[in-house]
């Protein structure tokens with residue numbers, strides 16, 4: 207799993223040699239960016255500590271499949287300690303970082319413990335953006351962590367059970383509203399529609415399909431705006447074929463516990479509002495690192511990824527406004543996170559060995575989104591769009607390739623193959639504690 211340049215002991219039990227003489231690199235966040243940075247530093251002459259509030263790395267692009275009961279949480283997450291099990295110079299601390307004190311080169315954990323660093327890499331990602339819409343952060347359901355996905359799965363499955371229970375007396379209607387027509391909104395609405403079809407067909411839930419509405423709403427005039435218009439039209443046609451109602455130019459003005467209100471005055475009773483309207487770094491640790499933050503609350507960094515006016519604090523991935531040319535910034539995507547994490551590790555090593563740093567250059571790997579179980583669209587780096595089954599196969603291969611852990615890859619591949627043909631079962635479990643988990 208780890209490719210190390212420096213000869214490291216090959217024994218399976220991790221040893222704890224005294225590395226206190228080596229420069230200490232602290233990485234906050236074990237997402238795509240933090241893991242890539244740590245991989246770049248594993249086996250080098252530095253002591254690395256990854257700090258994360260979760261003890262696992264989450265493969266965010268597949269969260270929607272956990273939320274819609276296609277995959278188990280453990281299939282899209284992997285313990286950070288296991289990833290670096292054989293790298294003796296990489297340690298892990300399970301904690302939430304509260305603050306960074308630049309003047310003293312320390313990070314302060316939630317419990318007040320301070321950890322000193324020679325170099326700090328901030329890779330804390332982003333969070334759901336609610337744009338100050340009343341009730342949205344309280345009642346809408348974002349999809350940004352494994353706990354979010356489990357909560358949403360519970361809500362969806364509980365709503366379907368409620369509808370079944372009501373079928374004998376007064377059958378209830380179920381409205382699911384997905385806010386945001388980007389990749390997450392498109393993928394979630396497609397998978398949700400398939401979940402509903404499956405529970406009716408396979409689990410015998412007594413739900414009249416004509417009483418269930420899955421609506422995808424967006425303020426924009428089309429879906430998947432980073433894709434060409436033809437690809438957006440294709441996605442719309444595919445979703446509509448699955449029975450999803452798509453409404454453009456609709457803005458949400460309030461979310462209530464079981465209702466949503468639009469700017470045109472319509473108030474709709476809902477079983478769940480899935481929030482896929484965008485991300486922000488505001489409200490995260492990264493946002494508080496500077497007095498003036500960059501676009502989307504992100505940290506402003508120099509071309510080499512060091513914070514403006516800092517010698518030894520770096521920011522990567524979704525947390526950072528990574529420059530793209532003179533005036534633009536990189537999108538908040540997994541390839542940017544991985545590449546910036548890797549680049550940052552190289553630059554830290556360059557600084558430590560007295561060499562000048564190099565600017566980050568993003569290599570565009572394209573973008574993709576799935577629409578249900580058999581279709582996807584992929585925009586390749588040159589701009590070519592692949593759709594339908596070839597797009598779906600490309601999506602499948604890429605996601606399996608980047609999923610951490612051989613066992614996870616194997617299990618996900620078996621699950622997908624199984625469901626491609628029939629989808630007879632799935633982890634449709636309502637786990638009570640998910641409502642209270644963070």
Ligand SMILES: Cc1cc2nc3c(=O)[nH]c(=O)nc-3n(C[C@H](O)[C@H](O)[C@H](O)COP(=O)(O)OP(=O)(O)OC[C@H]3O[C@@H](n4cnc5c(N)ncnc54)[C@H](O)[C@@H]3O)c2cc1C
Nearest residue numbers: 235237238239258259266267303331523524538539540543
């Ligand atoms: C639902 C969803 C679907 C997506 N789909 C795609 C896709 O298909 N393709 C694509 O390219 N990109 C996709 N993305 C975007 C991609 O996942 C992100 O760009 C990428 O995860 C960013 O990596 P990161 O390491 O910067 O942040 P993250 O992956 O978010 O990791 C941040 C880490 O920091 C930790 N952390 C945060 N704050 C603290 C703190 N104070 N103390 C300790 N730990 C902390 C978190 O626990 C987390 O582990 C998707 C994102 C989401 C949410």
